[in-house]
Amino acid sequence: MISAVQDYEAIKTAVKTAADAHGEPDWFVQRRLDAVDAMQELALPEVKRYDFHRWPLMDNTDLNFRKSDTSLANDLPRSKGQIRFVQVGQTTVAVNVPTELSKQGVILTDIFSAFRDYPELTQKYFMTKVTKFNENKLTAYQQAFLNSGVFLYVPKGVEIKQPIEVYLIQDSTVKQAMVSHVLIIADEGSQFSFIQHLNTKGDVDNAAHCMVEVMSQPDSHVHFSSVDELGKNTYSFLHRRAHLSENARFDWAVGIVNEQNTLGDITSELVGEGSHSESKVIAVTTGKQSNGINNRVVNIGKHTTANISQRGVLLEKSELIFNGIGNIIHGASGANAEQENRVLMMSDQAHGDANPILLIDENDVIAGHAASVGQVDENQMYYLMSRGIDKELAQRLVIRGFLGPVLEEIPLPEVRQEMIDVIERKIEDGQHFKQSNE
C-alpha cells in the first residue's frame, strides 16, 4: 500500500512517464495525476455490515502497458457474426461492428483509442457525471491506474437488435492488476442490449477493478447483463453505475460467480422524470470466499420506478452479504421502489445476510421490501428425490428453482442459459469439494 507523501510524488512521476509513453492525450494524463493526489485524502467506500479493508485491492501502483498473449482468447465461443469486442489483459483481440451500424455512427472501441479519437464524448463523460473519480479511494485508483477497457456510443434513435457482446479477459499469467473501464453512452432514444463476460486466465494473484459507467440519455432503452467469472486468485471490485435521464429505461442482470472475494457496487440513479430501472443480481459463493454486494437504486426524478431483486446461494464456508439500498430523494414524488433480497444457505457453515436498507425522504412514494435467509426447501428436495433424482442433482434443481424468478426475467435466452451453466458448474464444484472433505 502507498502511504507517505513522497511515495505519491514518485508514483505521479512514474504514472506520467508511463501514460505519456502510452500516447495518452494530455487531458487524461492530467486526470490520472489529479486522481493520484485525491487518493491520499480519500477513504474506502462504505459497505454496510461488510469489511473488506484488508483485501489486496490496491497493492499494484505501477502503470504498465504490455501485450498479452492473444491465444488466451482462443476458447471463446466461435463468432457467428455477433457484434463483439474481445480484450485480453490490455490487448484488444477482436472488434466486430457491422458496417451499417458504423455508418449510423455506432462506436465500439478500446477506451484509450476513444480518449484519443472521441475526446468530445470521453472527456465529458469519463468519471465526471455517472461516477465521479473523487468519490472514494477506489474510484480515484480507477482513474489513476486505468489500464484497459472499452467504449460504446450508440447515437440518437439508433436501435440495435443484436446484443453487443463484450469479453474482458483478465491476464493473470503476469503480475498486473486489471483496472478496466466500460463506458457506455446511450444517446436519446437509442435501444440496445449489452452483454459483458468477465474471465481470468492464469493464476497469478492480482486484483481486478472492473468499472461500468452508463449514461442513459432521455428515452433510451438499454439492457445490461454481465456474467462474472473471475478466477480464484483475483480479488475484485465491481463498480457499476447507470445514470438515467428522462423516461430512460435501464436494466441490470448480473451474475456474480467469481471464485475469490468480490466487492460489488451496482447502482441505478434515476435522475430524469419517468425513468425506470430493474436491477437483478444473482451471486453464488463457495469455498471460503466472501462477497459483499450493494445493490442501490436512487430515485431522484419524479415518477421514477426502481426495483431490486437479488438472490444468492451459499455453499461450504462462504460468506455473502446482500445490501439492497433504496434511496428516495426529497422531491421524487410518485416514486416507486420495491426490493427483494433472498439468500439460500446450502451449508450450516456459511454466513449469509440480506439487508434491505430504505432511505426515504419523500412522502408521496410507494416503497416496499422483502428479505429472507433460508435453508433449502425440504419439500422440494423430497419431491425430486422421490423420483429417483440423487441428492446433488436435486439440490442443483432446487437452487435453480430458487434463482428462477431472477433468471427467467433475463430477456436474452443465450445469456440466461450461460448464466445457468456457469452457476451450476460452480455449485457442482462446491458440492464435490464438500464430498471429498466429508
Next chain:
Amino acid sequence: MATLEVKDLHVEVKEEKDQTREILKGVNLTMKTGEIHAIMGPNGTGKSTLAQTIMGNSAYHVTQGDILLNGDSILGMPVDERARKGLFLGMQYPAEIKGVTNAEFLRAAINARRPEDDQISVMAFLKELDKNLELLDMSKEMTERYLNEGFSGGEKKRNEILQLLMIKPSFALLDEIDSGLDIDALQVVSKGVNSMRGDDFGSLIITHYQRLLNYIVPDVVHVMMDGQIVKSGDADLAKKLEKEGYAGLRDELGLHVNLVDDNR
C-alpha cells in the same frame, strides 16, 4: 414379479415440544406386481402416513416393524434410492419448482435410473412423452412449463400420472390422486393408471371415496382405521363401505375408534 411387504409397521411423528404421536400401530400388508390394492379409511387414520413412510419421508419415524422390497429391507435407504429400486409416490401436494421445466425434470428422473453411459436419447424421450401426453389428454405446452408451477389442482394430478407413465415404477403409491378432480379428469387419470396395469406393475391406491374404484377396479381393498388395517376384501368391500359408511364397519368389528379427525 416384485413384492412389497409391510410388516407390523409402527410409525410416529414429532409434534411440538418434543412430543411424539404414534400414527401407524402395526400395519401388515403384502402386495405383488400385477395387483392393484386400494386403501380406504376415514380422515386422520394413517393412510398417507403409510404411503409417505414406504417412500421414505424423513418426517415419519419407524419405531417397529419393517418394509421389504423383494425381500430386502428398505428402511435404511434414502428416498432417491427407494425410487430407483422401483417405488413411486403420486403425491397429494406435489412441490412446485420454478426454473426447472417439466420436460427437463422428467428426463432427469428417467436418466437417474439408467447407467451414465446409457442415458435416454432425446428422440426416444420425446416419442415416449408424446405418447403419454396423448393418453392423458395433456398439451405439449405443459411439459415446457416449470414443474407444477401455477398448475391447477387437476393439472398437478395429471402431471403426477404423467410421471408415473414415464418412470414406469414397479410399485406406485397413489395418495388421493382423485381429490379435487372433476369427473372428466378422474377418467383421464384412471385411464393413465389402468394403462400401466400388467404383470410388472402394482399399485396401492389411497382414497376416501369409492368413486375412483369404479374406474380403477382394485384386486384387493383394505380398510384402515386408527393406524391399522382392520379389514381386507375384494372390490365389493369398497361398495359396501360406500353404502354403510365407516361407522357401520367400525360397529360391526366392535372397534372403539373415534372417526372425526377434528377430535383426534
